[in-house]
Amino acid sequence: MQQDKENLSRRDLLKILGASGIALGGVGLATPTKAEAKSDKAPNIAIIGAGLGGISLSAKLVQELPNAKIKLFDADPILYYQPGFTLIAAGIYNKQDTQYNKKDLIDSKVEWIQENVSAVNPNTNNLTTTSGQVYPYDYLIIGTGTMNQFEKYQGLTEEFVNNPNTNVTSIYTPDGAVKAQSMMKKAAKEGGKVIFAEPNTPFKCGGANKKINFLLEDLSVTNHTKEKIDMCLYTGGGAMLSSPTHAKMIEQFYIERKMPYLMRHQLVEVDTARNIATFEKLMPYTENGEQKVSKERFEKPYDYLFVIPPMKTADFITEAGLAITKGHTDGNWVDVDSYTLQHKKYSNIFAIGDCAGVPKGKTGASIRKQYPVIAENLIAHLNNQPLKAKFNGYTACPLLTHYGKAVMVEFDYEGTAPSMPCFGATRESWLNWFVKVYLMKPMVMSGMIHARA
Helix, strand or coil, X not given: CHHHHHHCCHHHHHHHHHHHCHHHHCCCCCCXXXXXXXXXXXXXXXXXXXXXXXXXXXXXXXHHCCCCEEEEECCCCEEECHHHHHHHHCCCXXXXXXXXXXXXCCCXXXXXXXXXXXXXECCCCEEEECCCCEEECCEEEECCCCEECHHHCECCCHHHHHCCCCCEECCCCHXXXXXXXHHHHHHHHHCEEEEEEECCCCCCCCCHHHHHHHHHHHHHHHCCCHHHEEEEEEECCCCCCCCHHHHHHHHHHHHHCCCCEEXXXXXXXXECCCCEXXXXXXXXXXXXXXXXXXXXXXXXXXXXXXXXXXXXXXXXXXXXXXXXXXXXXXCCCECECCCCCEECCCCCEEECHHHECCCCCCCHHHHHHHHHHHHHHHHHHHCCCCCCCCCCCCEEEEEEEECCEEEEEEECCCCCCCCCCCCCCCCCEHHHHHHHHHHHXXXXXXXXXXXXX
C-alpha cells in the first residue's frame, strides 16, 4: 500500500477521479445536469431546519420552482460539516475546518427566518415560531435533524461531555470531537481502560464511534502501547451495522485485530465521580410466542469513555401528530413513506435527513439522494400527478479502519448497493481514505449544498 501511494501522487489521483467521475459517482454524489424550471406555479413552501438537507433542498427548489415563495426556519447561524467530526478526533481537521456560516450557504432567493419552530398545525397549514409569529404554508418540509440526549444515560449531561477537563466525550458534538483527539493521544501514549458505548435505538452514522475505536487501536500499535490499553466496544444493538454484509465485515476486523466487543450491551448509567459505567446485558427470548428481553446489570471501570447519545428529533413533530405512532417509535421520527418521503397522513408534508422515519438513511449521502426526490415529488403533487421519484434508502460512509485506510460502506433498503469496482464493497484502501479526507467535504459544501451535486 505504501508503494501504491508513492506511485500514485495526489495530483495524478485527482486527474483520474475527475476524468472518470469516480470521485462523485462512486459515493452517490454524481454531478447532475443543470436544473431547469419545472413549474411556473408559486406555492408557499416552508422548510424547517437549515441543515444540510434543508439548505440543499431549498437550493434545488429555487432552481425548479423559480416563482415559489420559500422560507427557511432556523435560529442557529452556524452549520457544522458533521462528517468531519471523526477527522477532528483523528487529528486531521480542526473545529474551524467543519464550521460554516449559514448566511454564506443559503440562496439569496430563500427567505431565512432566523427563528426556530415551536409548533405546527397540519390541519390549518401553518406553523408558529418561538416568538409567537404564525406563518402559513402550502407545502412543509421538515429537516430538523437529530437532538442528542446524553441525559438518557443517568449521570451524564452534554455539558459534562463537552467539558475539556473530564474523561467522557462524544464525537457527535464539535467540542466533543476536539476533546476526543486529546483523549485518543493520551490513551495511545499512556494506556488505560477505554470504553466505546453505543445505544440500541436509532442514531446517525452507525460507524462513527467504531472509526475512533479503529484509529485508537492503530495509534496504539504505532506507539507500541497496545498491551497497555484495555478497550472494548459495547453496542446496545444485535449487529454492528444495519447492513448484514458490512456488519460481518466490521466484526471480522475486530476479531482479526484482537479488539474486544460485546453486542446487546446497553449503557444505562455513568458514575463520573468513580469512573464507573453501568451496562445492561440484553438477552432476548420468546415465551409463549411473545418476544421478551431479560436484563442483567453490571459495572465496568473506565479511564476514558466515548459515547454515542440516544437521539430524537424536534418535540413539535410529536405534538403535531406527525411522528410515527406504531411499531418502533424511539426518537419521534416523522412518519413518512420510505420511498416518496411524503407524510403518510398529510400529503403536503415531506421530511428530509435524519428526522425522517425511514428504515435506513441517516447520513449526508442519504440526503444527497433525498433532496432531488422530494423536489420532484413536491412538484408532481403540485401538478396533481403521481409521485414517481423514489428514495431507495441509499447510505454511504467511508469507514476509517487505519490511518491511511478506509472501506467505502454503501448500502440501501435491500442491504446492499452497487459499489464502484475501485472502491470495493468490503475492501480497505488508501483511495477510500483519500475520498473521505480530501474530496467529500468540497463535494458536499461546494457542490451538494448548492444543489450542484
